Amino acid sequence: MGAFDTLRIAGSSLGVHQTWLDTLAHNIANVNTARSTDQDAFQAQMLITSSRAGGGVEVSGLAKSDPEGRMVHNPSHPLADENGYVRMPEIDMSSQMSQLIMAQRGYQASVQTTKNAQENYASALQIGRA
Template identity: 25%
Template sequence: MKIGDNILGFGISAKGLSVQRKKMNLIAENLANGNSVRTADGQPVKRKILNVTQKKNVLNQQVVDFSKTMKLATTNPNHISNPTLTTNKTSSTSDLEFKVTEDNTPGDIVYMPEHPNADGNGYVQMSNINTITEMIDMIAASRSYEANLTAFNASKQMAKDSLEI
């Protein structure tokens, strides 16, 4: 989601919202499959984890010289100097790599001889998805989403207030 290059707060918050939304979707998928014993190919269900990394060499340093784009009227030329602003163009999620990996820790082994997936001794390897861990991760992702939304709204309010000056 590309918001705009002029207001970096929008892009940063939008990126955070997107990452947390993907994380919550993956956690919801884990919770939905938590009680499943086997996948379609007969393997035990494994917990999925979202890994987010930033691509290398994507930060384009850009120097903006405001003296060429806008001129401020001042009574004394020494009051305000011509500022330069160095910004990082990070307003889209295209510079992030999302990788879903599986947690390879074994699940609990439960004695259920009547279960169709039981081995010769009557034991079934259950999923390694822990509902409590997933709910804790969901709460953390939800709060991070809310924090990004609050920052986005604050940036929006600052932009609105600056237009009213």
């Protein structure tokens, strides 16, 4: 492993975790997005990641949840059909919150790894100067 591989790998992890956090925030912000029954429900997004050759990770795609969503009886909603139904996204809030915690912790771990690598490289440079 080269001298700067740790920084490169931690940097790729930071990028993936930031994208994961953004995706979760988007899903959570749209958990109550109602649509008319003739439209698709809001589709939650999920990251697809893969490892890079030589180390690190990357976002290789996005998967989306079922566009059918769930039908909710809410006759007072302006988008309700003649039977009083609207289409809501099929998003499990507890799962989203659990993933949010995992993404935050992964991001924090990547930041700490980056800091540790920078400190180690700085120490090695000091030793080299002495």
